[in-house]
Amino acid sequence: MTQEELQSYILQKYPGFKLEPLAHDLTFLVPAEQYIPFCTFLKEDPSMAFQNVMSLTATDYLDYMQVVVHINSYSQKHRIAIKVTLDRENPKISTITHLWPGANWHERETYDLYGVLFDKHPDLRRILLADDWEGYPMRKGYTHWNLTPMPDDVTEVMKDYPTVPNPLG
Amino acid sequence: MTLDALLALNRWDGGLAYFLATGTLNIDPINVHLTLPWLHLPIVLAWVISMFVMSGIVTSLVSVNVMALVWLERKISGLIQNRMGPMMVGIIKPKGWATKHHSFWKWMSVWFGGWLQTLADGVKLLLKEDIIPTNADKWVFISAPILTFTACIMGYAVIPFTPNFPVLKDLNIGFLFIFAAGSYTAVSILMAGWSSNNKYSLLGGMRSAAQIISYELPLVLSLIGVVMMAGSLKMEDLVNWQRTVGAHHGHWFILYQPIGFLIFVISAVAETNRPPFDLPEAESELVSGFNTEYSGFRFSVFFLSEFASMFGACALAATLFLGGWSGPGSENGFIAFLWFLAKTYCMVLIFMWIRWTFPRLRVDQLMAFGWKILTPAALINVLWTGVEIALVKAHGYQHQYLYIWIPILLYCLLGIFVAKPKPRGDFSILQETS
Amino acid sequence: MTLAPNISLGKEEGLKTEEFVVNIGPQHPSTHGLLRLVATLDGEIIKEVVPHIGYLHRSTEKIAENRYYHSFVPYTDRTDYISAMLMNWGYVMAVEKVAGICNPMRAEVIRVLIGELNRLASHLLFYGTFGMDVGAFTPFLWAFRERENILRLFESLCGQRLTYNYYRIGGVSHDLPKDWVGNLQKWLAHFKQVYKELYDILTYNVIFLRRTKGVGILSKEQAIAWGCTGPVLRASGVDWDLRRDETYSVYKELKFEVPVGENGDVWDRYWVRMQEMLQSISLVEQCLAKLKELDDKLPRLQRGSAEWKENAMFVIRTQSVLQVEPGEAYVRIEAARGELGYYLVSKGGAKPWKLKIRSGAFCNLSVLPEITRGKLIADLIAILASLDIVLGEIDR
Numbered sequence: 001m002t003q004e005e006l007q008s009y010i011l012q013k014y015p016g017f018k019l020e021p022l023a024h025d026l027t028f029l030v031p032a033e034q035y036i037p038f039c040t041f042l043k044e045d046p047s048m049a050f051q052n053v054m055s056l057t058a059t060d061y062l063d064y065m066q067v068v069v070h071i072n073s074y075s076q077k078h079r080i081a082i083k084v085t086l087d088r089e090n091p092k093i094s095t096i097t098h099l100w101p102g103a104n105w106h107e108r109e110t111y112d113l114y115g116v117l118f119d120k121h122p123d124l125r126r127i128l129l130a131d132d133w134e135g136y137p138m139r140k141g142y143t144h145w146n147l148t149p150m151p152d153d154v155t156e157v158m159k160d161y162p163t164v165p166n167p168l169g
Numbered sequence: 170m171t172l173d174a175l176l177a178l179n180r181w182d183g184g185l186a187y188f189l190a191t192g193t194l195n196i197d198p199i200n201v202h203l204t205l206p207w208l209h210l211p212i213v214l215a216w217v218i219s220m221f222v223m224s225g226i227v228t229s230l231v232s233v234n235v236m237a238l239v240w241l242e243r244k245i246s247g248l249i250q251n252r253m254g255p256m257m258v259g260i261i262k263p264k265g266w267a268t269k270h271h272s273f274w275k276w277m278s279v280w281f282g283g284w285l286q287t288l289a290d291g292v293k294l295l296l297k298e299d300i301i302p303t304n305a306d307k308w309v310f311i312s313a314p315i316l317t318f319t320a321c322i323m324g325y326a327v328i329p330f331t332p333n334f335p336v337l338k339d340l341n342i343g344f345l346f347i348f349a350a351g352s353y354t355a356v357s358i359l360m361a362g363w364s365s366n367n368k369y370s371l372l373g374g375m376r377s378a379a380q381i382i383s384y385e386l387p388l389v390l391s392l393i394g395v396v397m398m399a400g401s402l403k404m405e406d407l408v409n410w411q412r413t414v415g416a417h418h419g420h421w422f423i424l425y426q427p428i429g430f431l432i433f434v435i436s437a438v439a440e441t442n443r444p445p446f447d448l449p450e451a452e453s454e455l456v457s458g459f460n461t462e463y464s465g466f467r468f469s470v471f472f473l474s475e476f477a478s479m480f481g482a483c484a485l486a487a488t489l490f491l492g493g494w495s496g497p498g499s500e501n502g503f504i505a506f507l508w509f510l511a512k513t514y515c516m517v518l519i520f521m522w523i524r525w526t527f528p529r530l531r532v533d534q535l536m537a538f539g540w541k542i543l544t545p546a547a548l549i550n551v552l553w554t555g556v557e558i559a560l561v562k563a564h565g566y567q568h569q570y571l572y573i574w575i576p577i578l579l580y581c582l583l584g585i586f587v588a589k590p591k592p593r594g595d596f597s598i599l600q601e602t603s
Numbered sequence: 604m605t606l607a608p609n610i611s612l613g614k615e616e617g618l619k620t621e622e623f624v625v626n627i628g629p630q631h632p633s634t635h636g637l638l639r640l641v642a643t644l645d646g647e648i649i650k651e652v653v654p655h656i657g658y659l660h661r662s663t664e665k666i667a668e669n670r671y672y673h674s675f676v677p678y679t680d681r682t683d684y685i686s687a688m689l690m691n692w693g694y695v696m697a698v699e700k701v702a703g704i705c706n707p708m709r710a711e712v713i714r715v716l717i718g719e720l721n722r723l724a725s726h727l728l729f730y731g732t733f734g735m736d737v738g739a740f741t742p743f744l745w746a747f748r749e750r751e752n753i754l755r756l757f758e759s760l761c762g763q764r765l766t767y768n769y770y771r772i773g774g775v776s777h778d779l780p781k782d783w784v785g786n787l788q789k790w791l792a793h794f795k796q797v798y799k800e801l802y803d804i805l806t807y808n809v810i811f812l813r814r815t816k817g818v819g820i821l822s823k824e825q826a827i828a829w830g831c832t833g834p835v836l837r838a839s840g841v842d843w844d845l846r847r848d849e850t851y852s853v854y855k856e857l858k859f860e861v862p863v864g865e866n867g868d869v870w871d872r873y874w875v876r877m878q879e880m881l882q883s884i885s886l887v888e889q890c891l892a893k894l895k896e897l898d899d900k901l902p903r904l905q906r907g908s909a910e911w912k913e914n915a916m917f918v919i920r921t922q923s924v925l926q927v928e929p930g931e932a933y934v935r936i937e938a939a940r941g942e943l944g945y946y947l948v949s950k951g952g953a954k955p956w957k958l959k960i961r962s963g964a965f966c967n968l969s970v971l972p973e974i975t976r977g978k979l980i981a982d983l984i985a986i987l988a989s990l991d992i993v994l995g996e997i998d999r
Contacts, residue, residue: 024700024932052830055933055944055961068946070933070961074827074843081933102830105969113664128657128998138665250744368625444738445810448981526804528811529738531981532647596802598881599795 001078027081035084036094043099049073056106058114060140065091095121113138223336227325235476236287242521249525255283297465306364313361314470321478323350328484329404330509331494331502343404348389355381358459365462373459376448376532383539384439390547391432394554395422395489408493423490428550430490432543437482445527446535487512629658636994652975659998667958672698672925680766683996686725686939688717691770697934697945698772702927707916709897710774711853716890723883724753725939726876729991734805736988737814742805749797752790774918815870819974819986830966833941834875839867845937857889869989924953940964940991962996
């Protein structure tokens with residue numbers, strides 16, 4: 001299915017869903033309570049037939065957190081992205097490992113780095129960091145004595161770099 | 170002892186010049202006692218001294234050969250792998266007038282350079298710290314490498330290097346002695362694996378012991394055919410048979426026992442834990458297996474004993490199948506020794522070639538191969554040898570080639586029907602040029 | 604005859620055996636990096652293998668949130684250090700998609716050429732280390748001899764042998780040097796002969812077949828469900844290659860075949876990579892032909908004209924501190940180990956808001972516990988080697 005057909009098909013079934021305006025791919029903003037039904041629909045509907053999770057991660061916008069799932073289908077040759085908005089202080093969402101086993105390690109990594117708790121995950125523990133690490137590093141504002149951010153103000157640094165005009169205008 | 174040797178013992182130098190000239194060093198204690206009564210040497214002491222001298226000579230010979238083998242292994246592996254091997258320690262460089270033959274010296278330095286490498290490695294290993302793991306079984310740990318080396322080198326007592334110089338020349342069961350002595354390695358490797366207090370070493374030791382005892386059976390069975398044809402277990406007789414018996418003044422056993430030779434080579438490679446049967450020491454799986462915890466000189470003893478047993482297996486193959494020390498001009502002991510060395514090194518090169526070409530067999534495949542394929546093949550070989558001997562006894566050696574080539578033909582036919590031809594890759598894409 | 608009552612040959616009171624926990628790694632000659640496998644064994648049979656990763660975690664994604672877009676390219680080299688060009692490529696493609704930059708044709712052709720050459724180098728390394736793990740020492744050195752030649756070509760191109768930092772947002776960092784194409788063609792002619800040797804020494808060798816055929820079978824459904832991509836997926840029978848099915852760059856104009864295996868065992872994964880090497884050679888030659896085409900057009904193009912900018916330039920000079928509009932994109936390429944995805948979120952400004960690297964090896968490794976259950980420990984090494992993982996990519 002092409003992206004337009006996919007979009008219209010899904011919006012037909014779930015008219016309340018919005019599209020992410022800033023995304024260059026087809027991204028649906030899904031409310032948290034509709035997450036599992038929507039994913040089940042995506043897996044089981046024969047014209048959707050999404051077969052695996054390519055990537056599952058979270059983004060920390062300072063007011064809220066969003067879990068982003070990219071899933072794809074080899075048989076129907078299409079892809080989709082799903083975003084679920086979560087509360088930043090207490091991010092909880094259901095797991096999708098029962099639908100797509102490949103999400104297992106991705107969810108562990110998201111828990112490890114962002115602190116998103118996945119309900120009913122078979123083995124939710126830290127994967128990349130040490131087992132006794134405290135804190136969730138990828139969250140904005142995480143401080144560590146060894147972390148030195150680059151300056152936010154760009155103008156001082158830009159003075160040293162030559163600006164080359166873009167030949168394509 | 171021959172008459173000349175006996176008379177030589179009465180000379181002023183005790184026959185030393187005679188012995189050096191002829192290459193014989195066998196001292197028969199009874200005759201010594203009879204010719205030198207004024208020394209009043211007790212027979213046992215004379216015999217013991219002579220045994221020590223000969224054993225010392227054999228041990229040093231083996232050790233020097235093992236040093237050379239380690240260097241040869243690294244050189245051959247390098248040259249097979251498109252690189253040059255050790256080149257630095259023992260540089261071959263011409264001096265003076267020889268420098269103008271540049272390409273010859275370059276060739277020499279590729280093929281013979283780095284010949285002192287083993288010495289450097291030995292010195293390095295000697296200077297390493299001697300670590301014994303805390304919870305290791307101390308005395309078992311210490312004695313395992315010594316026992317392994319002893320087991321390997323005991324077998325050399327009966328191998329005929331020259332016509333007069335196996336250490337135990339007149340041992341009637343010489344052939345059996347080698348396998349009795351060598352089978353001790355199974356125990357000592359298990360000791361090494363167990364005493365290291367390390368799961369990897371234990372796994373390696375167990376695997377190795379299982380492998381060694383599985384492959385002893387085809388090893389010995391493949392040689393039964395040789396023994397049947399020669400009619401004796403004495404090593405001297407086996408070599409002499411190859412020199413004298415047969416239609417044309419001796420044929421090597423490799424012609425009469427080709428299947429036995431193949432089975433022997435494969436079993437010997439497995440017995441000495443060499444690739445493709447080196448799972449006990451597989452570096453990528455068990456980090457060196459049973460010798461993981463050994464360092465310094467103890468490790469070098471294991472290493473040397475592996476090469477010593479490989480050299481022993483090659484020497485045995487050369488003796489039993491390739492004619493031992495026989496060859497043109499081998500009445501002189503020294504030339505006989507050179508022939509022996511040449512044949513042994515041929516076998517050594519074959520062992521090394523096999524090592525660097527094939528991947529490793531998995532442990533269950535290894536055991537299946539030993540028990541299900543090699544042992545039945547060795548038994549069939551014994552059966553066929555019996556048939557052959559009966560036919561020869563009845564009709565003489567005229568149609569001997571039939572007896573040799575019929576089993577080979579049968580095996581080839583079996584192979585063609587059972588084994589499928591290897592598919593070639595499709596390299597057509599490589600021919601397209603843009 | 605009845606047995607005495609206290610002798611029981613039944614299974615209820617068999618020999619008491621214990622399970623044996625073996626820790627393989629993180630320092631181990633064949634775990635391809637810092638990987639720790641905790642294997643619960645019953646004798647020689649594996650009950651469970653639990654991979655522990657994270658020994659090489661360098662917080663690349665967190666660093667990305669603090670670097671300007673151009674400055675992050677060297678970090679992508681260090682993720683999959685064996686095929687670093689392909690890592691660079693995915694990242695710059697992601698930035699170009701979000702920033703809306705289109706590249707000149709010459710840059711795209713050079714990108715494909717260099718990417719395929721790097722894929723070839725990566726597969727040569729796989730071949731060598733796989734052979735060594737299975738026990739054959741010689742192919743390792745032959746493969747590395749050829750890889751050495753490729754690395755020498757790369758050194759003459761961009762000065763680096765392992766972490767290239769060659770791709771730029773808008774193209775590549777500099778054009779091919781003068782004699783480079785000639786050297787590449789000479790090497791290709793030599794490599795075609797060597798490839799036949801490499802193929803013959805292992806592929807149909809009896810011992811190798813016994814070690815790898817029927818071992819570690821990954822079924823089609825398992826491979827798809829667990830998110831395996833790349834040669835692992837193709838060996839299990841799924842005909843999917845991002846270069847052909849979700850085409851990017853110049854691939855739509857290039858002809859190549861996608862090798863697909865039958866059984867999904869270790870031998871198939873090896874075979875698929877060997878065939879991909881052949882396809883890479885063919886793609887490299889097609890790219891050379893395209894470059895020659897572009898070069899032939901060059902004298903007729905006016906320098907500075909629109910057509911020249913489209914065809915002959917090798918990089919669009921974007922400002923060194925690139926400001927990107929808000930947007931997000933998930934861009935994927937077919938890297939040597941599978942699908943390499945870069946999910947880039949930009950909130951405007953000079954630095955990304957978030958960057959996630961989805962590496963093929965991460966998902967390929969997650970399937971290891973499934974396919975090794977019930978197998979022998981000697982197979983574990985062969986299976987792990989056939990998955991072709993690089994810990995830099997997994998841990999980032």
